[in-house]
Amino acid sequence: MSQTVHKLIILRHGESQWNHENKFCGWIDINLSEKGKAEALNAGKLIFENGLKPDILYTSKLSRSIETGLIILNRINRIWIDHIKSWKLNERHYGTYQGCDKFEIFKSLGQDKEKFQYIRRNYFGCPPLIPQDEIDISIDDRYDSIDNKSQLPRGESLEMVMKRLIPYFNEEILIKHLLKRNQTVLIVTHGSIVRSLIKYLNNINNDQISNINVPTGVPLIFELDENLKLVKDYYYLDNELAKKGIEKVANEGLKKQEKL
Numbered sequence: 001m002s003q004t005v006h007k008l009i010i011l012r013h014g015e016s017q018w019n020h021e022n023k024f025c026g027w028i029d030i031n032l033s034e035k036g037k038a039e040a041l042n043a044g045k046l047i048f049e050n051g052l053k054p055d056i057l058y059t060s061k062l063s064r065s066i067e068t069g070l071i072i073l074n075r076i077n078r079i080w081i082d083h084i085k086s087w088k089l090n091e092r093h094y095g096t097y098q099g100c101d102k103f104e105i106f107k108s109l110g111q112d113k114e115k116f117q118y119i120r121r122n123y124f125g126c127p128p129l130i131p132q133d134e135i136d137i138s139i140d141d142r143y144d145s146i147d148n149k150s151q152l153p154r155g156e157s158l159e160m161v162m163k164r165l166i167p168y169f170n171e172e173i174l175i176k177h178l179l180k181r182n183q184t185v186l187i188v189t190h191g192s193i194v195r196s197l198i199k200y201l202n203n204i205n206n207d208q209i210s211n212i213n214v215p216t217g218v219p220l221i222f223e224l225d226e227n228l229k230l231v232k233d234y235y236y237l238d239n240e241l242a243k244k245g246i247e248k249v250a251n252e253g254l255k256k257q258e259k260l
């Protein structure tokens, strides 16, 4: 008897204007760059050419993720599917680093690569938090419907991201839609959320996750069985493109940005 295989398509949004300018973004709402829009269109093309037909779209509450999702749906003629936006899929909150040039932060850490990458990529690495008594400009009225505002972050490590993300991902996405409704789910989200989902679905340990980087705009496919176990390794729809993007992201901030 052949088993049912559930498909989960996950990707990081296309390049944002601040990715382009080498600035930490986090919860600040920055739009896609022109390159980011082209990447989103290409992601749609890859999804279409691979015969994938998402039944539902999940994005964060941030424009770069929503915009990417809508460009994809338009490209694959499925703009009509349900679309759920949740702050649980928002990028890692980058605390006081949000809006700062990555190379300037690297310099402020004495150009110590280990320290810099610890904050960017270690499971427990956390940027300095925005103090409680300071207004966090990244929290605006899109979060008004949330009852308990104190659960909103002011800076997060990957560990903190996973605490807010995984229960939502399991209950709302995996169990309710992928399993019970047998839907193909498309999640368009952010680098740290994709890293968290790779870690969770593949049981990657806290040390190994430091080495995983995620390119902008390249869809990843996870195939899961009835017990929500992977039936094979996850894969990118364009490996060559993913490789180039991964290398770029891994080295961000270590050099001064060339004039744009």
Ligand SMILES: O=C(O)[C@@H](CO)OP(=O)(O)O
Pocket (backbone or CB within 6 Å): 019, 023, 024, 025, 026, 027, 091, 092, 094, 120, 191, 192, 249, 252
């Ligand atoms: O700026 C950010 O929010 C993230 C992703 O764009 O940066 P980094 O890859 O350095 O964690």
